[in-house]
Amino acid sequence: xxxxxxxxxxxxxxxxxxxxxxxxxxxxxxxxxxxxxxxxxxxxxxxxxxxxxxxxxxxxxxxxxxxxxxxxxxxxxxxxxxxxxxxxxxxxxxxxxxxxxxxxxxxxxxxxxxxxxxxxxxxxxxxxxxxxxxxxxxxxxxxxxxxxxxxxxxxxxxxxxxxxxxxxxxxxxxxxxxxxxxxxxxxxxxxxxxxxxxxxxxxxxxxxxxxxxxxxxxxxxxxxxxxxxxxxxxxxxxxxxxxxxxxxxxxxxxxxxxxxxxxxxxxxxxxxxxxxxxxxxxxxxxxxxxxxxxxxxxxxxxxxxxxxxxxxxxxxxxxxxxxxxxxxxxxxxxxxxxxxxxxxxxxxxxxxxxxxxxxxxxxxxxxxxxxxxxxxxxxxxxxxxxxxxxxxxxxxxxxxxxxxxxxxxxxxxxxxxxxxxxxxxxxxxxxx
Amino acid sequence: xxxxxxxxxxxxxxxxxxxxxxxxxxxxxxxxxxxxxxxxxxxxxxxxxxxxxxxxxxxxxxxxxxxxxxxxxxxxxxxxxxxxxxxxxxxxxxxxxxxxxxxxxxxxxxxxxxxxxxxxxxxxxxxxxxxxxxxxxxxxxxxxxxxxxxxxxxxxxxxxxxxxxxxxxxxxxxxxxxxxxxxxxxxxxxxxxxxxxxxxxxxxxxxxxxxxxxxxxxxxxxxxxxxxxxxxxxxxxxxxxxxxxxxxxxxxxxxxxxxxxxxxxxxxxxxxxxxx
Numbered sequence: 001x002x003x004x005x006x007x008x009x010x011x012x013x014x015x016x017x018x019x020x021x022x023x024x025x026x027x028x029x030x031x032x033x034x035x036x037x038x039x040x041x042x043x044x045x046x047x048x049x050x051x052x053x054x055x056x057x058x059x060x061x062x063x064x065x066x067x068x069x070x071x072x073x074x075x076x077x078x079x080x081x082x083x084x085x086x087x088x089x090x091x092x093x094x095x096x097x098x099x100x101x102x103x104x105x106x107x108x109x110x111x112x113x114x115x116x117x118x119x120x121x122x123x124x125x126x127x128x129x130x131x132x133x134x135x136x137x138x139x140x141x142x143x144x145x146x147x148x149x150x151x152x153x154x155x156x157x158x159x160x161x162x163x164x165x166x167x168x169x170x171x172x173x174x175x176x177x178x179x180x181x182x183x184x185x186x187x188x189x190x191x192x193x194x195x196x197x198x199x200x201x202x203x204x205x206x207x208x209x210x211x212x213x214x215x216x217x218x219x220x221x222x223x224x225x226x227x228x229x230x231x232x233x234x235x236x237x238x239x240x241x242x243x244x245x246x247x248x249x250x251x252x253x254x255x256x257x258x259x260x261x262x263x264x265x266x267x268x269x270x271x272x273x274x275x276x277x278x279x280x281x282x283x284x285x286x287x288x289x290x291x292x293x294x295x296x297x298x299x300x301x302x303x304x305x306x307x308x309x310x311x312x313x314x315x316x317x318x319x320x321x322x323x324x325x326x327x328x329x330x331x332x333x334x335x336x337x338x339x340x341x342x343x344x345x346x347x348x349x350x351x352x353x354x355x356x357x358x359x360x361x362x363x364x365x366x367x368x369x370x371x372x373x374x375x376x377x378x379x380x381x382x383x384x385x386x387x388x389x390x391x392x393x394x395x396x397x398x399x400x401x402x403x404x405x406x407x408x409x410x411x412x413x414x415x416x417x418x419x420x421x422x423x424x425x426x427x428x429x430x431x432x
Numbered sequence: 433x434x435x436x437x438x439x440x441x442x443x444x445x446x447x448x449x450x451x452x453x454x455x456x457x458x459x460x461x462x463x464x465x466x467x468x469x470x471x472x473x474x475x476x477x478x479x480x481x482x483x484x485x486x487x488x489x490x491x492x493x494x495x496x497x498x499x500x501x502x503x504x505x506x507x508x509x510x511x512x513x514x515x516x517x518x519x520x521x522x523x524x525x526x527x528x529x530x531x532x533x534x535x536x537x538x539x540x541x542x543x544x545x546x547x548x549x550x551x552x553x554x555x556x557x558x559x560x561x562x563x564x565x566x567x568x569x570x571x572x573x574x575x576x577x578x579x580x581x582x583x584x585x586x587x588x589x590x591x592x593x594x595x596x597x598x599x600x601x602x603x604x605x606x607x608x609x610x611x612x613x614x615x616x617x618x619x620x621x622x623x624x625x626x627x628x629x630x631x632x633x634x635x636x637x638x639x640x641x642x643x644x645x646x647x648x649x650x651x652x653x654x655x656x657x658x659x660x661x662x663x664x665x666x667x668x669x670x671x672x673x674x675x676x677x678x679x680x681x682x683x684x685x686x687x688x689x690x691x692x693x694x695x696x697x698x699x700x701x702x703x704x705x706x707x708x
Contacts, residue, residue, distance in 0.1 A: 196597045197597055197598055198597065198598035198601050198602075200596070200597065201567075201596035201597055201598055201599055201601075201602070202573070202602070203513055203514065203535060204513035204514075204532065204533050204534035204535025204536065204570060204573060205513050205514070205533070205534075205535075206534075207596075207597060209597075273517070274513075274514035274517050274518065318490070318492055319490055319491065319492070320491060320510070320512035320514065320515045320518060321512065321513065321514045321518075322512045322513065322514075322533070323512065
């Protein structure tokens with residue numbers, strides 16, 4: 001289908017573009033972005049008038065858990081794709097902690113096949129660094145890459161052995177595969193249920209110190225620096241990590257970093273009342289951590305915002321806090337929570353588009369993140385004024401584990417387009 | 433009433449109290465049971481070892497099943513902090529927290545405060561030293577909240593490994609030496625050292641702990657001459673408290689146990705519709 005999108009404010013960080021321009025789309029690709037385009041071409045184009053709306057390059061969530069294969073009762077690639085499209089995403093990277101673990105070609109191929117059947121978002125499999133994520137022997141990176149894996153990670157089961165991490169960074173770098181590191185010293189976090197601070201002291205819950213993250217951020221920065229490779233730090237949650245990454249970048253280390261919306265939105269104080277839906281790993285931190293993460297986003301230390309969408313069923317969550325699984329869903333709330341950074345004056349809209357689309361594309365080395373002519377017609381239309389409420393019955397994800405149920409937001413994705421095909425639409429009166 | 437010949441009144445006849453204990457307890461469970469029985473309530477004890485907990489039933493399902501049997505009060509002891517909070521949100525019955533993880537043990541604090549007030553005539557202005565593993569102690573937390581509310585000054589002491597993060601923000605003074613915390617204390621509360629915690633390396637050995645954190649004849653001299661010595665039990669004689677101190681003239685450890693029954697009777701009475 002061919003389109004002519006008119007009247008919207010087009011933001012494309014890849015070309016420093018922020019202007020009211022029209023976008024012509026044909027055969028799934030962006031053909032032209034310019035003022036006052038007119039329908040042309042043999043087949044003609046459907047005209048979309050979108051005055052007052054904003055267009056970003058399609059959002060890319062570089063950190064999700066789609067749970068399939070193995071945990072289909074929490075989420076499937078199909079339901080996760082629907083949630084992603086509804087949240088404005090045209091692409092997601094999915095972590096390898098499935099069952100079986102994505103440590104071999106057959107699992108990677110399975111994920112891609114399932115994603116292709118649904119065909120709502122690009123799904124970029126992230127493969128495991130070590131076999132069965134046990135931290136002992138490297139997975140077959142080369143084979144995984146050929147099968148379609150776009151990155152490697154130890155998410156959820158961090159590589160504790162520094163020598164293995166060193167070899168992983170070297171081998172992956174030579175293949176051009178980014179390594180996404182879940183930084184957690186398991187001996188320091190052992191038994192912990194929430195951030196170690198006043199709230200944990202009052203709630204009587206075992207704490208996870210910020211140092212459990214920072215020790216490993218330090219290690220991975222040092223290893224990347226020494227081996228002249230690169231590392232991407234997942235879900236940064238502490239002020240100390242932000243400082244370490246900032247210092248490393250300043251001296252030229254190839255380190256990139258992401259944070260998740262809950263780390264710049266909620267503190268550990270939110271846990272008074274033992275809300276299991278706010279139990280995440282790394283845990284919600286203190287006020288000073290939130291302030292540092294916001295500053296890190298503002299000054300560019302933190303490159304990307306990723307949801308760490310972690311669906312869990314009621315049976316995993318509705319138990320005593322210490323026994324509850326960690327994680328919250330985020331695909332459908334990530335954009336709204338991040339738009340608050342624009343409202344708060346921390347990021348411009350263009351900087352937000354960069355952190356949710358252009359930079360993730362660059363870090364992962366995948367298409368997208370741009371509205372340049374010739375690029376795939378992946379884009380997200382945002383209504384900055386639209387009020388909406390997180391309604392448990394309207395969530396597309398198979399799981400409901402979010403502390404934001406019932407929360408009112410302003411601003412959401414109202415249309416998502418992938419390869420020129422509308423994958424989600426919430427524009428009143430429209431029918432795609 | 434506990435000193436009468438016939439220790440029973442009919443006040444709670446026809447009421448049912450379930451003691452749901454997910455963690456071993458002798459003193460607290462017995463205390464609740466006696467409290468209920470002296471008020472003529474029917475008391476049922478469920479311990480995790482004999483219930484369907486071993487078959488893998490969740491707390492939520494256990495709670496719903498208990499609720500369906502319509503008791504009046506559920507008393508819960510659980511190793512996980514917040515479990516009573518979870519239970520209270522699920523059932524319509526009154527829930528009493530009989531100790532949850534390292535969170536709170538409110539009836540212990542009530543009986544401790546009752547004991548202090550009975551002996552001292554007041555709580556306001558008193559200096560209370562709580563000594564031992566503060567980080568893992570629900571007794572310490574509940575006493576800090578209660579005593580501060582009643583106007584007492586609270587100091588805590590223990591090795592740094594036993595001090596929870598940001599404890600000072602609860603309005604207490606924290607010391608790493610027992611001697612400092614004892615100076616001028618009107619009341620000393622010793623906490624039980626849990627021997628199994630040695631494996632977490634929060635102290636090197638009982639021997640070393642006892643050398644520096646055992647209340648004895650010598651260091652107690654730093655406290656007020658009329659100091660009260662308390663302990664929530666069970667005591668490790670010779671570890672956190674010297675035998676002659678536990679049994680000595682300053683000790684009110686057994687008064688605490690006696691008052692525990694009274695406090696729990698009062699609580700059961702109030703929660704089942706009695707008027708204060």
